Amino acid sequence: MNTVHPHLVRPVSGGGLPWSPPGGGVSIVIPTVGRPSLDALLRILAREVGDGAPVELVIVRDRPVEVTVPPALRARTRVLAGRGAGPAAARNVGWRNARHPWVAFLDDDVLPRPGWLRALLHDLTAPDLIGGVLGRIEVPLPHDRRPTDWERCTAGLETGRWITADMAYRRDALAAAGGFDERFPRAYREDAELAFRVRAAGWQLRHGMRRVRHPVRPEDRWVSVRTQRGNADDALLRRLYGPRWRQLLEVPRGRRTRHTAITALGVLAVACGAVTALTRRPAIRRAAAATCAASTLGWAAGTGEFALARIRPGPPQAAERLTMIATSVLIPPVATYHWLRGWFAARGARMVTGARRAAHRDSSERPDQRV
Numbered sequence: 001m002n003t004v005h006p007h008l009v010r011p012v013s014g015g016g017l018p019w020s021p022p023g024g025g026v027s028i029v030i031p032t033v034g035r036p037s038l039d040a041l042l043r044i045l046a047r048e049v050g051d052g053a054p055v056e057l058v059i060v061r062d063r064p065v066e067v068t069v070p071p072a073l074r075a076r077t078r079v080l081a082g083r084g085a086g087p088a089a090a091r092n093v094g095w096r097n098a099r100h101p102w103v104a105f106l107d108d109d110v111l112p113r114p115g116w117l118r119a120l121l122h123d124l125t126a127p128d129l130i131g132g133v134l135g136r137i138e139v140p141l142p143h144d145r146r147p148t149d150w151e152r153c154t155a156g157l158e159t160g161r162w163i164t165a166d167m168a169y170r171r172d173a174l175a176a177a178g179g180f181d182e183r184f185p186r187a188y189r190e191d192a193e194l195a196f197r198v199r200a201a202g203w204q205l206r207h208g209m210r211r212v213r214h215p216v217r218p219e220d221r222w223v224s225v226r227t228q229r230g231n232a233d234d235a236l237l238r239r240l241y242g243p244r245w246r247q248l249l250e251v252p253r254g255r256r257t258r259h260t261a262i263t264a265l266g267v268l269a270v271a272c273g274a275v276t277a278l279t280r281r282p283a284i285r286r287a288a289a290a291t292c293a294a295s296t297l298g299w300a301a302g303t304g305e306f307a308l309a310r311i312r313p314g315p316p317q318a319a320e321r322l323t324m325i326a327t328s329v330l331i332p333p334v335a336t337y338h339w340l341r342g343w344f345a346a347r348g349a350r351m352v353t354g355a356r357r358a359a360h361r362d363s364s365e366r367p368d369q370r371v
Helices: 037-048 071-076 087-096 116-123 149-159 171-177 190-200 223-241 245-249 256-278 282-311 318-345 355-359
Strands: 026-032 055-061 077-081 102-106 130-138 166-170 204-213
Touching: 026 037, 026 087, 037 071, 037 116, 055 071, 055 087, 071 077, 077 087, 087 102, 102 171, 116 130, 116 204, 130 149, 130 171, 130 190, 149 223, 149 318, 166 171, 166 204, 171 190, 190 204, 190 223, 190 245, 190 355, 223 245, 223 318, 245 355, 256 282, 256 318, 282 318
Parallel strands: 026 055, 026 102, 055 077, 130 204
Antiparallel strands: 102 166, 130 166
16 A cells, blocks of 8 residues: 655644745645646646745645655645545545635646746735636647547536636635535536535635646546446435526536436336236237337437437547447436436435525526626
């Protein structure tokens, strides 16, 4: 088992850092699971941070991995242990131990662009009513071919709302909102959910000018099936925010309704096929066979439409197309299963304070106004 170098771990308690000017500064919080990309991120930050920069670095290990901090950052870096409960919980550990009035969250797989720190400090010279400032995410895509399904999925980060790949919050705003909801165990929706509560607490959010690159991580062909676990988080949000949760959290519409319909047709086809094979009554057999045929056609049509919607914008490669066909068969039932699992797991969840009231406001009056 890997461990952190002892001389790189700073105590959680203690006074402010000597190089932090009175009343200012930013704590950069990086939750990590030990991705190799963390080393590249830290090397970039080491070049960005000058001797007098009002910055501290808080790295939260959410797994027992080794973290090597560049010499230029050691005096201002603390490495804290997370609980292995996911990025939301790890970020809570980070910001609650931060020493500065602003907390900038970075994912461990982003690469800040040159001048990022200077742009960050400029972004944070914001009016008192601004509680958070979002950085600009750039996802490099291939220029010699159309992007794959996974590359397009990652590119969606460029237009994501208040995503914590590069998002800075006032510490007071985080405290007022109660921090990240640790019921969200994945890097999925937890940032949009926090943003709503920050705005509901009276703060405003805006876009900044700093930029980071978010390279597409290598993944196997089944990644789109694994990511369907996020449907359990969507079900929790439906419990917390009601039927208009997507509008309130500025989350684009998905395909859950169609996935549910395709899954239901598939289940019906299998059930009617079983009845056809087992029953001896001609009338029931004819009815079951007809229903089986109709539901099978419906399932095939829905699955085919889904597969084509994913194949058309992608590269004309046989491997990619075969992956899209195979995963398009699996995704609807897997997504439906995870949504149902999340729905029942969250059956005791109470609606977030202000969610019902916000759902009935005119869009111009909702707490998502930006400057």
